[in-house]
Amino acid sequence: MLGPDRLDHVAARAVVPEQLICYVRAVAGSTPRLFDACLGYESPDDLVLIGYPLHDPPQSLFDEQALSRSVDLALESSRAPRITVLAATRPRQAPAVATKEPPADKSPGQSSGQPRDAYLALPIPAPAPNQKLRNLLRRAGREVTLDQGRVLDQEHLALIDRYLEYRDLEPGTRLVFRNIPAYVQSCPGALVVSAWLNRSDGPPRLAGFVVGDFTSLSTAFYMFAFRDPDLAPPGTADLLLHALLQEGEKRGQVRMNLGLGINPAIRYFKQKWGAEVFLPCVETSWERRPRGWLSRMHKWISGAKSP
Amino acid sequence: MPTSEDLSPAEYDLLLSQARVPEHSIHYMKTVSGGRPFLRYDYLFLHAEDWLLAVGYSIHGGDDPPEAFDQALQEARRETRAVNCWAICPELPERLRLYRTTQDRYYVLPSDIKIPSRLTRLADKAAARLTVDRGTAFTAAHRRLWAEFTGRVALPPNVRELYARTESALPQCPDLFLLNAWDDQGNLAACLLLDAAPRPFLSYLLGAHSRQTHTPYASDLLFREMIRIALETGKEYLHLGLGVNPGIRRFKEKWGASPATAYEMAEWSEPPDFRDDLDDLVRTVVFMPHVQMTREQYWNSLPPQRPYKLIWELEKNGRTSWIGGTAHFFCCSFESSMRRLFEKVDTVIFEGPLDQASLDQVARIGQTPDQTPNQASPRLLDAMTEEDVRKLERTVNGPRGFWARFLGTEDPNPADVRHYLANTRHWYAFFSLWTHFLRRNDWNHSVDLEAWHLAHEMGKEVRGMESIDEQIVTLESVPVDRIVRFFRQCGLWKGFIRRNMRAYLKGDLDAMMGTSAEFPSRTDLVIDRRDALFLERMLPRITTGRCAVFVGSAHMFNLQKMLADAGFTVRKLRKI
Numbered sequence: 011m012l013g014p015d016r017l018d019h020v021a022a023r024a025v026v027p028e029q030l031i032c033y034v035r036a037v038a039g040s041t042p043r044l045f046d047a048c049l050g051y052e053s054p055d056d057l058v059l060i061g062y063p064l065h066d067p068p069q070s071l072f073d074e075q076a077l078s079r080s081v082d083l084a085l086e087s088s089r090a091p092r093i094t095v096l097a098a099t100r101p102r103q104a105p106a107v108a109t110k111e112p113p114a115d116k117s118p119g120q121s122s123g124q125p126r127d128a129y130l131a132l133p134i135p136a137p138a139p140n141q142k143l144r145n146l147l148r149r150a151g152r153e154v155t156l157d158q159g160r161v162l163d164q165e166h167l168a169l170i171d172r173y174l175e176y177r178d179l180e181p182g183t184r185l186v187f188r189n190i191p192a193y194v195q196s197c198p199g200a201l202v203v204s205a206w207l208n209r210s211d212g213p214p215r216l217a218g219f220v221v222g223d224f225t226s227l228s229t230a231f232y233m234f235a236f237r238d239p240d241l242a243p244p245g246t247a248d249l250l251l252h253a254l255l256q257e258g259e260k261r262g263q264v265r266m267n268l269g270l271g272i273n274p275a276i277r278y279f280k281q282k283w284g285a286e287v288f289l290p291c292v293e294t295s296w297e298r299r300p301r302g303w304l305s306r307m308h309k310w311i312s313g314a315k316s317p
Numbered sequence: 318m319p320t321s322e323d324l325s326p327a328e329y330d331l332l333l334s335q336a337r338v339p340e341h342s343i344h345y346m347k348t349v350s351g352g353r354p355f356l357r358y359d360y361l362f363l364h365a366e367d368w369l370l371a372v373g374y375s376i377h378g379g380d381d382p383p384e385a386f387d388q389a390l391q392e393a394r395r396e397t398r399a400v401n402c403w404a405i406c407p408e409l410p411e412r413l414r415l416y417r418t419t420q421d422r423y424y425v426l427p428s429d430i431k432i433p434s435r436l437t438r439l440a441d442k443a444a445a446r447l448t449v450d451r452g453t454a455f456t457a458a459h460r461r462l463w464a465e466f467t468g469r470v471a472l473p474p475n476v477r478e479l480y481a482r483t484e485s486a487l488p489q490c491p492d493l494f495l496l497n498a499w500d501d502q503g504n505l506a507a508c509l510l511l512d513a514a515p516r517p518f519l520s521y522l523l524g525a526h527s528r529q530t531h532t533p534y535a536s537d538l539l540f541r542e543m544i545r546i547a548l549e550t551g552k553e554y555l556h557l558g559l560g561v562n563p564g565i566r567r568f569k570e571k572w573g574a575s576p577a578t579a580y581e582m583a584e585w586s587e588p589p590d591f592r593d594d595l596d597d598l599v600r601t602v603v604f605m606p607h608v609q610m611t612r613e614q615y616w617n618s619l620p621p622q623r624p625y626k627l628i629w630e631l632e633k634n635g636r637t638s639w640i641g642g643t644a645h646f647f648c649c650s651f652e653s654s655m656r657r658l659f660e661k662v663d664t665v666i667f668e669g670p671l672d673q674a675s676l677d678q679v680a681r682i683g684q685t686p687d688q689t690p691n692q693a694s695p696r697l698l699d700a701m702t703e704e705d706v707r708k709l710e711r712t713v714n715g716p717r718g719f720w721a722r723f724l725g726t727e728d729p730n731p732a733d734v735r736h737y738l739a740n741t742r743h744w745y746a747f748f749s750l751w752t753h754f755l756r757r758n759d760w761n762h763s764v765d766l767e768a769w770h771l772a773h774e775m776g777k778e779v780r781g782m783e784s785i786d787e788q789i790v791t792l793e794s795v796p797v798d799r800i801v802r803f804f805r806q807c808g809l810w811k812g813f814i815r816r817n818m819r820a821y822l823k824g825d826l827d828a829m830m831g832t833s834a835e836f837p838s839r840t841d842l843v844i845d846r847r848d849a850l851f852l853e854r855m856l857p858r859i860t861t862g863r864c865a866v867f868v869g870s871a872h873m874f875n876l877q878k879m880l881a882d883a884g885f886t887v888r889k890l891r892k893i
Contacts, residue, residue, distance in 0.1 A: 013350040014368050014401060019477035022467070039827065067471045195878070198485060227464035227481075262457030264464070 017042050020049050020064060021199075024226040025071060026129060026267065026289065027233060028060045028096060032197035033223060037189040038182075045087070047073075048080035057090035061097025062289065071289060072098045085298070094295040104294045127270040130280045131288030134230065134258045134266055139248075143282065147252055150245030154205040154217050156253050162191045162202060165216040169236040190221065190234060199225025200233070203253045205246050217242040222254040230258035230266045251283065323635040324354050332361060335376040336515030338423060338578065339522065339556050340405060344490045345512055346370075349482050353632070357389040362397075367891055369399035373406025374578070383410040400587055407579040416585035422576035424557040424569045425518070428547040436537055436572065443538035447498040447506055451546075455484040458505040459495065466525035479523055483510055490514065493522075496542060498535045507535035509543060519547040520556045540572055624892035625654035626824025627870055629877065632886040636862025638662070639893070640855075640880070642829075642870030643765040644821055646755045650762050655771050658893045664864040665772035666855055667765055669788045670781040678785055683745025683792075697746050698738040700801045710734045712807035713754045728757055744792040747800045747837055754810060768867050782854040783847075791847065792838075799837040824892070826873055839871050848875040856883065 020042070021031045028034060029049055031042050040051035040058070047063035063069070063076035081101045084093065095101050139147065162170075170187055179187075194200045201222045206214035218237035224230050232254055237247055258266050268285050271277035324332070324343070332343045340346055341361060347354055350370060352363030359375035371393065373386040387410035394402060409417055432440075467480050487493055492514035498507045507526035513519055521543065526536050547555050557574050560566040627642040639658060659665065669675070686694035698706070714731040732753040737746035772779045783791075820828035851868055858864040859880075868876065881887045 013352055013363065013365070013370050013403065015474060015478065016351065018481035019467075019474055022463075022477070022481035066474075066477070067467075067469055192878075195881070227460055227467065260457060262460030262464075264461070 017044070017049070020044070021225045022227045023064055024231075025229050026060065026062055026096075026291075027223070027231050027269065028058075029062070029064075030197070030199070030223055030225055030231065032199065032225065033193055033233070036193035036196050037186040045080045045084045047076045048084075050080075050084055050088070052088055052090060055090060055092060057084055057088045057093045059084050059093065059095045059097075061095050061101065074099055074102075078102055090298075092295065092297050094293065096291060096293050098290045098292065100292050100294050105296050126293075127272070127291050128287040129270055129289045129291055130268045130277070130285040131229075132255065132266045132268060132283055132285050134255060134263050136255045136266070137284040139252075139283070143248060146245030146248050148245075150205070150243050150249040153243040154207055154246060154249065155214065156249065157204050157206065158253075158257075159202050159204070160194055160198075160200065162194055162219075166202070166204070166219055166236075167191065169216060169219065169238055172238070173236055187234075194221060197223070197225065199223050201254075201257060203250055203257070205242070205250055207241050207243070215241055218246045218250060220247075220250040220254055222257060224258065224261050224263065226263070228264050230254065230261070230263040232266055232268045247279065248283075323632075323637070324356065328356055332356075332376055333514055334516045335378070336517060337374045337376070337378065338372070338405075338580075339512065339515070339520040339558060340372045341374070341376065342490075342492075342512050342514045342520060344514055345486065345493060345522075346372075348486045348489045349479065353637075355393075357393045357396075358385070360386055360389045360393075362389075362393045364393070364397045364399060365888070367399055368401040369394060369397050369403070371402065371404040371406075373404055381407045383408050386410065387412070394587060402587060403582065403584050405580060405582045407581065409581045409583050413583040413585065416583040417581055418584050419559075419580070419582040421559040421561070421580045423578045423580055424560055424566070424574040425577045426544070426555040426557055426569075426572060426574040428519075428544065428552050428554055430544065430573045432541060432544065433571075433573070436541070439534040440538045440541040443498070443532060443534035446532050447500055447535055447538060449496065449498050449538065449542050451494050451496050453487050453494050455487055455495070456505075458499075458503070459497075459508060460484070462505045462508055462525050462527055465527055465529055469528065476523075480525075483523065496539050496546070498532070498539050500530060500532050502530070504530035506530055506532040507539050509539050511543060511546075513546075513550065513552075515556070517552065518554045518556045519543065519550070519552045521558060544572075622653050623649040623651060623822055625651040625658070626890075626892045627821060627826065627829075627873070628658070628824070628890050628893045629873070629880075630886075630888045630890055631859055631880055632888070633860060633884050636860065638859040638862055638864040638866065639890075640859070640866040640868065640873070640876065641768075641893075642821075642826065642873045643768065643867045644817075644870060645763055645765060646752055646760050647762045647764050647821065648755075648758075648760040648818055649822070650767060651764060652767060652771060654893045655768050656775070658865055659772060659775050659777055662777065662863045662865045664778040664780065664858050665768065666780045666782060666858060666864060666866045667769060668781065668851070668868055669783040670785065671766055671769040675785055679789070679792075680745070682789055683742045683748075684740075686740070686742050694742045695797045696739055697743050697797065697800060697804070698735065700797055701738065701804065705801075705805055706735065706738065709750065709804050709807050712810060713750050713757075715757055742793075743797050743800055744795045744838075747795070747803070750804075754807075755814065758811070758814060760814065765867055768865075772865075780858070782851050795838050803837045821870070824889070826870060829870055836871075844869075844871050845875060848872055848879060852876065852879050852883065859885070 017031045020029055024030050031049075034040065034042065034051055038051065040053045040056075043050050043052055045059060047065055048059055048061050049064065050057055050059040059080060061077045061080065062071045063073045063080065065073070065076065077095075077097050077099070078101060081095060081103045085103060095104070170190060174184060174187055194202055201224060202219055203222065204219040205217045207217045208214060216238065218235070220232065220236075221234040222230060223233050232251060235247060235250065255266055265288070267288060268280045270291060271280070329343055332341050336342060343354055343361070346361075346363060350363050350365075352365040352368070352370060354361060354363050356362070356376075359377050361372040361376065363370040371386075371390050373381065373390070375381050375385070383406070386406050390404060390410070404413060463480055463483065467477060472480070487495070490512070493510065493512050496509040496511055497505055500506050505527065508524065509521060510523040511519060512522055524536060524539070544555060555574075557569050559580060560569070560576065625641065629640050631638045631640060639662070641658075686696070701709075713734055714728050717728070717731070732750060734750060737749050741749070769779065817829060851872065855864075855866050859866060877887050
């Protein structure tokens with residue numbers, strides 16, 4: 011007897027970042043709930059269903075029947091006017107023309123605005139880096155010092171600000187970035203690895219940092235990465251990813267989910283490390299039509315009751 | 318009515334020494350449930366937010382009559398106002414039988430059991446290939462074994478949840494440990510999670526064995542080791558948990574375990590508000606002025622009551638306090654919620670003094686602008702155009718003229734907008750005109766004033782964190798241009814207060830701030846710089862516990878984190 015289900019068992023089996031309950035709650039504030047085998051997040055206006063089924067015992071993440079059952083249940087039990095499904099395939103319930111706006115609580119690292127992409131992953135231990143990568147790691151390793159922690163200080167926040175300043179991002183994505191400090195602080199599985207530039211003429215300065223998540227029993231997550239382009243020596247981002255991979259190995263995870271491909275540059279960075287497609291990701295969003303006068307009446311009554 | 322405070326050290330000790338079921342292992346239960354334990358009569362309860370767990374096994378043993386447990390349960394439920402409830406007990410009270418989800422028996426094994434020779438042989442075989450040790454570190458090998466095992470075996474969600482929480486529970490429960498069987502390659506072949514906290518018994522909580530690095534009879538070896546540890550540490554018996562299913566029962570029985578205490582579990586939801594509302598009504602009647610009224614007059618006299626939801630519970634070292642976000646002006650009363658809260662506290666702290674003399678002093682200062690050359694108070698009128706002023710007058714005072722009088726919508730006591738803009742300090746003009754607008758829209762209440770008076774009425778120690786002088790400095794720092802900007806946006810005020818009201822009633826801090834980012838007094842100085850001062854001044858009281866603090870809602874953004882940094886467990890409550 012444990013009390014309310016905090017869904018830690020879902021996070022323990024997470025294979026995609028959206029199944030990390032603590033993370034999504036911290037950055038988006040929506041309420042998690044299981045719809046049969048799939049996890050969903052509800053807010054008054056949106057339901058986001060993470061359509062990678064969590065069977066007991068675990069089976070295929072490509073189970074279209076399980077996805078379909080979950081979508082049916084979600085459509086039946088949630089009154090959110092808009093539904094978004096992230097899954098390996100498009101759910102059969104989606105209307106022929108579905109909108110493709112990314113959900114607000116989607117990880118920024120994966121917020122591409124592209125409806126089709128794929129999560130890339132590396133095994134842990136990762137394949138041995140090639141000579142060029144080893145050179146980069148060595149170079150960066152000479153010029154920066156890494157440390158680990160669970161707090162973001164002013165320099166970290168400044169890097170996030172700088173990242174946001176120069177990018178045209180959706181409000182939901184900006185909100186996620188703004189909530190990274192809250193995420194890092196409130197989720198014990200989150201870890202920040204920072205690269206500090208070694209300087210003889212003053213205190214070290216932050217060249218970049220990454221946030222990893224090690225909540226899941228089997229999968230580590232490469233959540234966010236920031237780099238100061240003016241300061242970071244070549245290879246800093248690689249060195250930070252390498253540190254996360256080592257941490258995953260130390261903790262016993264067997265793979266690292268590197269997030270979606272996003273764009274050719276990011277995909278190149280990940281594939282340079284040997285990352286391969288782990289799970290397809292199709293994002294399908296659609297508005298739901300009220301089912302009839304009874305449903306409209308319910309909506310009206312609910313609306314009238316709200317303060 | 319006793320309150321649901323944390324247990325005293327003596328009660329912790331009592332529970333562990335009298336433990337009868339694994340759920341009496343109080344540190345473990347507290348950790349995995351996230352609830353706060355308390356005793357009602359002889360029964361343990363855990364509670365947080367809107368839920369309640371009831372352990373219906375009396376800590377003094379005996380027959381556990383369902384009626385005695387039900388009495389304690391009903392009291393605990395009323396006191397905590399829990400909606401979602403779970404209970405375990407040997408026999409459910411009649412009213413809860415409908416909600417029974419599980420019926421089983423606990424399996425126990427005497428520590429001095431003679432291990433069957435066949436099992437000894439199997440354990441010996443495994444012992445030849447494995448090294449057994451015990452520890453409290455959840456290593457990479459444990460993570461891999463847990464992942465493999467939970468990825469292979471069908472488990473009920475609550476058991477999966479226990480596996481998921483093992484890593485976080487281990488450092489928090491001093492008597493929890495892992496019994497490990499390692500092969501000669503350093504692989505973890507099997508592992509048990511055991512709890513030695515209950516004095517009479519050793520509790521078997523979880524187990525896993527590997528197929529990837531399989532060693533036959535590894536689990537049997539660990540079982541034998543577990544029995545040895547129980548015997549060596551003076552435990553009377555081993556608690557092996559429930560039978561669960563025939564396979565698990567067979568494994569337990571193979572080792573000589575037998576079904577002992579009965580177990581029934583119920584899960585149900587209580588209607589959320591009926592009793593609470595009834596309690597509120599009773600409170601209101603008790604505290605209502607003793608004057609003759611008709612029933613209609615009485616109902617009409619009640620202000621619109623709402624549950625107070627912008628409240629956080631603070632816990633440190635077992636002591637609890639609360640902190641709430643207030644609104645200086647609001648359209649509803651929270652008296653019933655406040656009374657409930659104040660029954661649990663000794664001290665109530667506000668940003669500053671709110672007694673009449675202090676308020677009068679602030680008003681006097683606001684009405685007398687500084688005339689000293691070079692530091693004269695700024696006049697809002699100078700920063701506004703004639704059109705701005707007219708628009709502001711229309712918003713503050715509402716419609717005027719023949720049709721307004723005819724329709725009864727004309728404000729009988731309009732504010733002299735130009736007087737405030739020209740002859741009072743800028744912050745005083747702002748608050749006066751804004752308040753007038755709010756009053757005209759039926760915002761006749763003040764959350765902090767209501768709390769202030771109620772706290773005095775209930776005999777609480779009432780304190781302010783800032784002096785009037787400090788508050789005046791803060792008010793003087795409100796930028797004139799922000800007030801002017803806010804006045805120029807007066808056409809949006811109605812929508813603004815509507816959204817603000819909704820967010821406040823929902824207890825949604827983010828939404829509140831989203832609706833009022835441009836509110837003139839929400840500046841760095843007014844909010845951020847005072848937060849540190851507030852924290853410093855509230856700290857001694859909230860550390861002692863039984864204290865309620867009220868600050869402007871905007872302060873709660875920073876204070877939540879600052880309080881957590883100061884070592885408090887900060888938990889947002891759904892309502893009080």
